[in-house]
Amino acid sequence: MACHIVNHMVEYNEEMLTEILKCMSDVTRRSLLTRVCQEGPCRVTDLAGYYDMSLNAVSKHIKLLERCGLVTRKTVGRVHWIEADLARIQIVENWFKELKSIWALRLDNFANLMETKDD
Amino acid sequence: MACHIVNHMVEYNEEMLTEILKCMSDVTRRSLLTRVCQEGPCRVTDLAGYYDMSLNAVSKHIKLLERCGLVTRKTVGRVHWIEADLARIQIVENWFKELKSIWALRLDNFANLMETKDD
DNA sequence: TATACATTCAACCAAAAGGTTGATTAAATA
DNA sequence: TATTTAATCAACCTTTTGGTTGAATGTATA
Numbered sequence: 001m002a003c004h005i006v007n008h009m010v011e012y013n014e015e016m017l018t019e020i021l022k023c024m025s026d027v028t029r030r031s032l033l034t035r036v037c038q039e040g041p042c043r044v045t046d047l048a049g050y051y052d053m054s055l056n057a058v059s060k061h062i063k064l065l066e067r068c069g070l071v072t073r074k075t076v077g078r079v080h081w082i083e084a085d086l087a088r089i090q091i092v093e094n095w096f097k098e099l100k101s102i103w104a105l106r107l108d109n110f111a112n113l114m115e116t117k118d119d
Numbered sequence: 120m121a122c123h124i125v126n127h128m129v130e131y132n133e134e135m136l137t138e139i140l141k142c143m144s145d146v147t148r149r150s151l152l153t154r155v156c157q158e159g160p161c162r163v164t165d166l167a168g169y170y171d172m173s174l175n176a177v178s179k180h181i182k183l184l185e186r187c188g189l190v191t192r193k194t195v196g197r198v199h200w201i202e203a204d205l206a207r208i209q210i211v212e213n214w215f216k217e218l219k220s221i222w223a224l225r226l227d228n229f230a231n232l233m234e235t236k237d238d
Numbered sequence: 239t240a241t242a243c244a245t246t247c248a249a250c251c252a253a254a255a256g257g258t259t260g261a262t263t264a265a266a267t268a
Numbered sequence: 269t270a271t272t273t274a275a276t277c278a279a280c281c282t283t284t285t286g287g288t289t290g291a292a293t294g295t296a297t298a
Contacts, residue, residue: 014146025140027133037222078265078274089215103156197244197295
């Protein structure tokens with residue numbers, strides 16, 4: 001299931017896919033990710049200010065984003081700076097690519113079969 | 120948040136993203152999707168045979184895949200033929216693309232700011 | 239027609255997810 | 269030093285998710 005590391009390719013496996021896709025499937029976490037992409041490094045408290053939920057809830061969302069590598073954290077004194085890291089998106093894109101190629105391969109085989117039939 | 124429909128672009132909104140990403144975040148559903156990509160139209164019972172869970176559980180997974188448009192169903196008599204439809208993947212890819220462009224835009228702005236500072 | 243087969247529906251259950259509040263830790267500041 | 273500030277930890281609650289089983293529906297077949 002896992003693919004080979006080639007050049008700058010990012011490896012993927014089922015557990016990583018599950019973690020990343022599950023993480024991205026929440027609207028608040030997608031919003032947080034978008035925000036840190038737009039604004040660069042943000043403090044947890046400032047991020048929480050945008051949402052109609054407790055600081056704790058946002059803190060937990062950030063922890064999940066961090067756990068699957070979609071954001072990174074730099075702690076400076078008591079302030080935690082949260083920054084986006086979109087590299088992991090490649091893992092999902094690789095899966096999409098593989099899925100599409102599997103799909104295309106079958107259609108190719110089907111086309112060949114039809115051709116053979118015509119002989 | 121929703122983007123414009125341009126040519127063959129597939130529109131997206133938060134609800135669709137949530138639905139599709141949540142659907143893809145389950146390992147059994149990803150496996151089912153891969154399988155129907157490989158094998159073309161499959162019967163529910165045959166698909167269920169590959170997994171260590173009840174037919175009912177697989178049936179429910181297929182229903183979720185169908186609900187968010189990742190597979191389609193053709194009912195012929197008592198047999199339901201399940202087929203992959205990867206078009207919806209584009210919705211997620213569009214979001215990735217937008218996110219990356221937001222990210223790149225900010226870095227550009229930052230670079231411009233530095234340049235201005237140098238004047 | 240009686241029976242087997244393909245699939246879903248409905249009710250249920252345990253675990254996970256997403257939220258809350260209150261306490262805790264540690265750093266900045268009056 | 270005492271207090272405020274930044275953030276997490278811990279316990280708890282409700283809803284959702286992913287599974288189960290048994291019954292129902294509809295179609296094919298002996």
